[in-house]
Amino acid sequence: MVATTPPQALRLLHKPPRRPRRPRLSLGTPISYLAAVLVVGITLVPILYVVIGGFRTSAQINSSPAGLPHPWVLSNYTNVLTSSSFWHFVGNSVFIAVVSTGLAVVLGAMAAFALARYAFRGREFFFALFMIGLLFPAGVAVLPLYLLLRQIGLLENLLGVAIPEAAFALPITIFILRPFLRAVPGELEDAAVVDGASRLGFFRRILLPLSRPAITTVAILAFVTSWNSYLLPLVVFTNPQHYTLPLGVWSFQSTHSVNTAIVLAFAALSMVPALAFFMLAERRIVGGLTGALKG
Amino acid sequence: MRKRTATVTSSKAEHRVSLPVVSPADRAASRSARRLPNLRSKLRRLHKKLRLRTKLELVVLIGPALLLFVGFVLVPVGLAAYHSFYDWNGYSYVTRYVGLRNYGEALETSVFRGAVLHNLILAGLALIFQLPLSIATAFLLNRKLRGQTFLRLIAFAPYVLSEATTAVVWMLMLQTPNGFVNSVLKSLGLGGLIHDWLGSVDMVLYTMFAVITWKYIGFGIILFLAGLQGIPTDLEEAAALDGASTAQSVRHVTLPLLGPTVRIWIFLSIIGSFQLFDIVYIMTSGGPGHASETMVTYLISEGIDNTRFGYGSAVAVLLFMFCFVFALIYQRFALRRDTAGALTGMVT
Numbered sequence: 001m002v003a004t005t006p007p008q009a010l011r012l013l014h015k016p017p018r019r020p021r022r023p024r025l026s027l028g029t030p031i032s033y034l035a036a037v038l039v040v041g042i043t044l045v046p047i048l049y050v051v052i053g054g055f056r057t058s059a060q061i062n063s064s065p066a067g068l069p070h071p072w073v074l075s076n077y078t079n080v081l082t083s084s085s086f087w088h089f090v091g092n093s094v095f096i097a098v099v100s101t102g103l104a105v106v107l108g109a110m111a112a113f114a115l116a117r118y119a120f121r122g123r124e125f126f127f128a129l130f131m132i133g134l135l136f137p138a139g140v141a142v143l144p145l146y147l148l149l150r151q152i153g154l155l156e157n158l159l160g161v162a163i164p165e166a167a168f169a170l171p172i173t174i175f176i177l178r179p180f181l182r183a184v185p186g187e188l189e190d191a192a193v194v195d196g197a198s199r200l201g202f203f204r205r206i207l208l209p210l211s212r213p214a215i216t217t218v219a220i221l222a223f224v225t226s227w228n229s230y231l232l233p234l235v236v237f238t239n240p241q242h243y244t245l246p247l248g249v250w251s252f253q254s255t256h257s258v259n260t261a262i263v264l265a266f267a268a269l270s271m272v273p274a275l276a277f278f279m280l281a282e283r284r285i286v287g288g289l290t291g292a293l294k295g
Numbered sequence: 296m297r298k299r300t301a302t303v304t305s306s307k308a309e310h311r312v313s314l315p316v317v318s319p320a321d322r323a324a325s326r327s328a329r330r331l332p333n334l335r336s337k338l339r340r341l342h343k344k345l346r347l348r349t350k351l352e353l354v355v356l357i358g359p360a361l362l363l364f365v366g367f368v369l370v371p372v373g374l375a376a377y378h379s380f381y382d383w384n385g386y387s388y389v390t391r392y393v394g395l396r397n398y399g400e401a402l403e404t405s406v407f408r409g410a411v412l413h414n415l416i417l418a419g420l421a422l423i424f425q426l427p428l429s430i431a432t433a434f435l436l437n438r439k440l441r442g443q444t445f446l447r448l449i450a451f452a453p454y455v456l457s458e459a460t461t462a463v464v465w466m467l468m469l470q471t472p473n474g475f476v477n478s479v480l481k482s483l484g485l486g487g488l489i490h491d492w493l494g495s496v497d498m499v500l501y502t503m504f505a506v507i508t509w510k511y512i513g514f515g516i517i518l519f520l521a522g523l524q525g526i527p528t529d530l531e532e533a534a535a536l537d538g539a540s541t542a543q544s545v546r547h548v549t550l551p552l553l554g555p556t557v558r559i560w561i562f563l564s565i566i567g568s569f570q571l572f573d574i575v576y577i578m579t580s581g582g583p584g585h586a587s588e589t590m591v592t593y594l595i596s597e598g599i600d601n602t603r604f605g606y607g608s609a610v611a612v613l614l615f616m617f618c619f620v621f622a623l624i625y626q627r628f629a630l631r632r633d634t635a636g637a638l639t640g641m642v643t
Contacts, residue, residue: 246459
């Protein structure tokens, strides 16, 4: 879409009023809405169940599992929110997710750049090497990882989760970024070099800003993966002080299994950060996957 | 001379060292032949410097990622492969070499075979149900609907929730006899559908599939939505001008153009099905009676819970080999056409 042909350029200049889109779809519209309602319903019901259930008491839930709160009770939420452990979990999760996303994106983008725009012997080998990583679930490596972390003293350390998670996020980061970086036309690089940019300068000043949407996508993937990861923290942390939110939800559920209501409140609150983050980023994910070079 | 320039600019188009390339034509046209040797040696020096610089750049660019990846992914996996030949509990010093016995035991154990079968069933169900569902939803969300943004947010929401939260929530909802799902069924007059969702050997795998679908369908939707938005509307408009109905245009224009995205989705989905762990482990630990065991839950429960580290490692290696063989075959027959990946197709 970069090679703008004259008619397209004209169209861009004049910005003709957008044609009203396809009126002939009118028949499909009610069906679409019906389907939409279904999608929303199926997705939303469990979330609503959790959120609303948090406002009930366990006695209410036991007597009528699908009912509405009567009366509405705030104590579950306030109990969770005033407990220090919840905030500990949040803090740990944030730290780990930020560190591992940062590492994965920065190092992954650099490697993807080299693998996309340099010709050197062994390039495809290195790419394939990283891609092998796509085939490993964390489960395959988790016990040797545990031993390794014990050896270098990273057990019970937030970095002991953040660093391996970054390593495991690298393959998908490179997998998505490389074609993106590759697709930027060579003319741009030539132009930058003519204007005196080094290759790294071209990468930093031109390629990175151009591929910001892809980078955002990759960052979100890495963040969500790290935020949600369960197995590695489970193995690395035994001290609840270090628990991340997913571990927290699980341990909270097992210790309060009689008190369904407070577990629901805890689960509801544990959803908030992920959902909030996602709301902020959603437009960028989808827009990012597509609009790459239009800017 | 020509040979040397050829090594710089290499065969591939993406390698562009923009030296003032001295093509024979330029040479003849511009300078007298006598000044050439000087230029040539200058060029050679420049070239040498450039090559060194390129090498340095490569080291700086790839080095850190490679180090991290090798240190925390490949080495542990390699160690797992090594330990798979030993009978080892993961802690003591004593290791007993057992050759391929761990592998033999795994392949003969009905629990492991069952786990493989469960993984295959889940992968197959995903292809049959999740693929059409996510494409259809993506089509839907790609249309101009009132509240479209809201709809998208909702459809993607489960994907960002953690597996642990998802598992805990569904566990509570699926409680028997009096969980949310069962009581809703009862009040809808569908009491016949009431099941012990997680406790029944026949039911549990399909319950898992439903939960997994709820959780991961958003990813497919994101992928296909991106794919759809990458298809220029001109094409559909052109098809419409040529008299194609919406259905025809979807079938003959849009779906074929979604091909690369579909192939990527299938790949990721199958690999993901093979590697399923968290939700199953939290909800059932593979039970009841191993009815929802997957390869990874099996390897964790053997390797960590039973501290049979060597045996667990053998299971891990088998899992990896399944994924690897599948990836090779798939790469060979399906992905080759678009090795550049589904995502590039959308860019250019």
